[in-house]
Structures are given as structure tokens and as C-alpha cells.
Amino acid sequence: QKVVVKIVDLTRQPLDVTGQELLTKDRVTLRINVSAEYRVIDPVKAVTEVKDFADALYRALQYAFRKTLGAMTLDQILEKQVMVDADAATKVRSDMAAIGLEVTDITLKDVILPGDMRELLNQVVSAQKAAEANVIKRREETNATRSLLNTAKVMADNPVMLRLKELEALESIATKVDKLTVTNGTTGLLNDLVSLSGD
Template sequence: MFSTFAVVVVILLALVLGSLKVLREYERAVVFTFGRFHGVKGPGIVVIVPVAQQMVRVSLRTVVHDVPPQDVISRDNVSVKVNAVIYFRIIDPEKAVIQVENAHEATSQIAQTTLRSVLGQHELDEMLAERDKLNRDIQRILDQHTDAWGIKVANVEIKQVDLDEGMIRAIAKQAEAERQRRAKVINAEGELQASEKLMQAARVMQQQPQTLQLRYLQTLVEVAGDRASTIVFPLPMDLIEPLLRKPKAD
């Protein structure tokens, strides 16, 4: 009799302990009663009626998921491999359990297809230079798709865009040609500005002949100072003409 009572007590104690579930602060329990949705419980101690109720534990923490490299053909027909990372979390445990079989796997698959779809609408230069805009576009589209599953996509970051060797060489040549073009433009602009200044100086000297003679003498001084050899240069007649005139007789 005593042994039977002890067995009953042990069974009841096991049932009571088995019905008590402890959920952490970031966890929730989606409870079903005879297969029907009963409610979301937690955190803390949750009582589950044995046999009648079942519980699905859901984590609300942000998940960092690495999207594997995807083959993408850009709008200008360039084949690249792109990988990304997405940050998402469950905000509605009921939808995450009832509306989709595996919320994490579903989010991963929709992220891969969205990555290929969005990047395929842009050219290679945009993929390389406008990552912030592409990240926002992908995040917005993912968030719209996963909203029905109770999932919030917080952020998307394109990690790397891999090109083949031929495309890397082509981009390097394009960059070199662009640098040469800019150098020629800058040089031409400098020549234009210099010619305009020389034209202004010529106009001033034309109006004031004395400035031309002073400039001539200054150039001679500079040349004489730079070279130690003898320099022969023509002397303007304007300078010596006064010396050649005969003085008038008194």
C-alpha cells in the first residue's frame, strides 16, 4: 500500500514539475491546447497542462544571418558574386509559429532571391558606389515580405562584390583612362587661364611702352644671374636712339 502511494506521489510530482517551464527574458512560449492556439506566454514560469497543452519556444533576439554568395547578372550584363548579411528578429511569436514552418529558413531563402532580384536591376557601377541605397532597398522589400511571418528585418549589409579577373582589368583600364582625361582637362584649363593673363598683360604693355622696356631689362638681369657665360643680346633702338642724336649747336 505504501509503495503504491509512493509511486502515485512520484508520478504526480513528475507531472507537476513537467508542467512548469521557465522562460528567459528574451523567450516566449506559443501555447496550443488540443492543437488550437491558446496564447503567448512568458517570460518567467509558465504552467503547461500535461497532455492537453503543447508549447513552442520562440526567441526574440536579433539573428545575424550570413547570406551565401549569389550569382548576379547586372543590368549591363556583368556577372558578379555578391554576399550579404541580414539582421532580423521575431516580433510576433504567434505568426512566426503558425504562418510559416521555419521562420529562420524562410527568411534566409527570401533574402537570397531578393538580393538577386534587386541587384539585377542595377548596373555594376551602382553596385560598387551606391551600396547604402541598395541596402535600404533590399531591407525594405524583405521587411514587406516577412511582415506576414511576424519578423522584422532591421538591417541589410552587402559585404562583398566579387568580379572575375577580366572585369577587374577592364575597370582598372577605365579608371586609368578617366584619370588621364581629368589631367588633360586640368592642363587645358590651366593653359586657357594662362593665355588670358598673358593677353591682359600684353594689353597693358601696349598702352604703356615703358613697362615693356622694364620687363626686357628685368629678363636680361635674370638671364645674366643664371648663367656664367657671355650672353649676346640685341639692344632695342628705343634705348640707344637718344644717345645717337647729335646735340644741337648753341
């Protein structure tokens, strides 16, 4: 008889499924990267039940995520952190237990969109942000107008405050003017702009 000795690593090991292509429910093609962690608990089964136990786990993970993401739309996948379907994960663990493997973590690491879809999504996000910025701008304009209206009401009821605001405006203008020409006389200018009370 020919005896073959095979060494099996019994420590926990990672397994990555990279660049797996699939179709979502709304027929968008995605590429995903999946990661899992497993450990051989029965080395005799692991080497006799299947030709390559790591390859068997690889294919089981492919099927599990095809079932999970194939039932979801692109928006659903992007909106939440996707975990493998519970039934699919249970089947993976059950099938792997039958060949002597214990599977622990099963994680979707990356979702990669095709180039044209990324461009479309960027345009959608830009449009949404522009709309939000426009709403904020209109809200601030409304608040500013309301504040001006309140100020106008206060000034209408208080002529002294109105004169003070006029003087503030005059002071602001005067700081930016190098030369001031008075056309109606100093007395008229003072009577028109500086008088805080009058008939």
C-alpha cells in the first residue's frame, strides 16, 4: 500500500474571496471582497471528505453572498452594513462542519462599483448636497429678512434709534471717503443728519 502523510494546520486561518462579481436585485453588477475565519477541527474529515477543504469553503462563501446580495438593491447595500444572510451563513457553517471545519467570522469587506455607476452616484450625491445647501441658504435669507422687519418695526416706534442708525451709517461711509464736499452748507448738513430730535 502507498501511504501518504499530510500535515494539516489546526490554527485559525483567514480566507479571502476577492473580486467576486454578482448582480444585485436591480441588476447592477458589483465586485465584492469577502473575508472569513476558519479552523480545522477534524483533520481526517478535512482531507478525506473533499479534495481541498479551503476551496470548498471558498465556494460556499461565494454562494452565500450571491444569495444575500442578489436579493438586495444597490441602495439597500450602500445604506447599511450588509451582513451575510443568516440562513446562508448557517448553511455555510453546517456544510463546513460536515467536512471538519469550524467557520467563525464571515464579513463583507468591500463593495466595488463599476466606473460609470460611481460617476452617476457622485452626480446624485452632488445634486443632493447642492439642494441641501440651497435650502439652508433660503432659510438663512428668510431669517435675515425677518430680522430686518423686526428692526424696522422697532425703528418706526423709536425715532431716536433711527437717527442713531443713520449716524452709524454716516460714520461707516465717512471712514471710506477721502474728501467730503458739502453742498447745502454746514448748518443744513448738521440739521439734516446730526439732529437727534426735531419738529
